[in-house]
Amino acid sequence: MSRWQSDMQKRICAAVSFMLDLIFPPRCPVCDGLLKKREQIVCSRCEKNLPYVMEPYCMKCGKALEDEGDDLCPDCRRITHDFVRCRSVFVYEDRMKSAMYRFKYGGRKEYAKAFADLTVRHLGDWIRQIGPDAVISVPLHKSRMRKRGYNQAGLFAKALSERLGLVCREDLVIRSKKTLPQKNLSRSERQKNLKKAFKIRQNDVKLGTVLLIDDIYTTGSTMDALAQTFSEAGAKSVYCVTICTGKA
Numbered sequence: 538m539s540r541w542q543s544d545m546q547k548r549i550c551a552a553v554s555f556m557l558d559l560i561f562p563p564r565c566p567v568c569d570g571l572l573k574k575r576e577q578i579v580c581s582r583c584e585k586n587l588p589y590v591m592e593p594y595c596m597k598c599g600k601a602l603e604d605e606g607d608d609l610c611p612d613c614r615r616i617t618h619d620f621v622r623c624r625s626v627f628v629y630e631d632r633m634k635s636a637m638y639r640f641k642y643g644g645r646k647e648y649a650k651a652f653a654d655l656t657v658r659h660l661g662d663w664i665r666q667i668g669p670d671a672v673i674s675v676p677l678h679k680s681r682m683r684k685r686g687y688n689q690a691g692l693f694a695k696a697l698s699e700r701l702g703l704v705c706r707e708d709l710v711i712r713s714k715k716t717l718p719q720k721n722l723s724r725s726e727r728q729k730n731l732k733k734a735f736k737i738r739q740n741d742v743k744l745g746t747v748l749l750i751d752d753i754y755t756t757g758s759t760m761d762a763l764a765q766t767f768s769e770a771g772a773k774s775v776y777c778v779t780i781c782t783g784k785a
């Protein structure tokens with residue numbers, strides 16, 4: 538390509554991105570306010586007090602803990618999980634609740650990139666240390682995918698793996714069973730609901746370490762079911778990352 542062509546290409550890219558900014562001005566993923574030119578990722582007001590999950594947090598599931606002296610949350614003291622460890626970026630409090638709602642149901646697909654940037658900031662070193670062979674989001678059943686139009690966890694997984702130079706494998710697993718919404722189910726009902734919910738699409742997958750991605754961690758039942766599916770398929774260790782998690 539000649540220098541003139543490459544200059545031209547750069548100018549066209551800049552013009553397209555300028556037009557896109559006019560039509561879809563970049564917004565803060567936390568408060569949904571318009572971002573000012575100098576603000577990147579989040580607005581300066583939100584930047585000051587982002588609800589990051591800080592220590593102490595549960596060494597197993599990553600939930601925020603109240604008491605400095607605790608290693609595990611009450612749930613993880615009682616039950617064993619099928620994943621090695623889960624970590625989350627934010628506490629699922631008021632602001633994050635509305636942010637996740639907009640991301641999931643409000644068509645704000647572009648939040649995926651900002652959440653990925655913030656995840657790299659908060660958990661990048663930890664994820665690099667794990668060194669996953671594949672990053673995989675919790676899949677939606679195809680009927681739900683049709684209805685909603687996109688899988689927010691999938692967009693986030695893709696953006697995150699791009700930033701960390703990891704391989705995103707959205708082709709590996711499907712949600713083969715239409716499950717009930719988990720919200721009002723007890724733990725044992727959730728487990729029953731998720732039984733055989735996921736199916737690996739290839740028989741010859743060779744994966745050492747897998748990183749599972751979802752938007753919100755609640756009881757971990759979904760992550761457990763998916764981790765179990767990958768362990769049965771031969772994965773050696775399964776870790777999880779979510780954008781938000783609760784307080785234990």
Ligand SMILES: [Zn+2]
Nearest residue numbers: 565568580583
């Ligand atoms: Zn904001």
Ligand SMILES: [Zn+2]
Nearest residue numbers: 595598610613
């Ligand atoms: Zn826990």
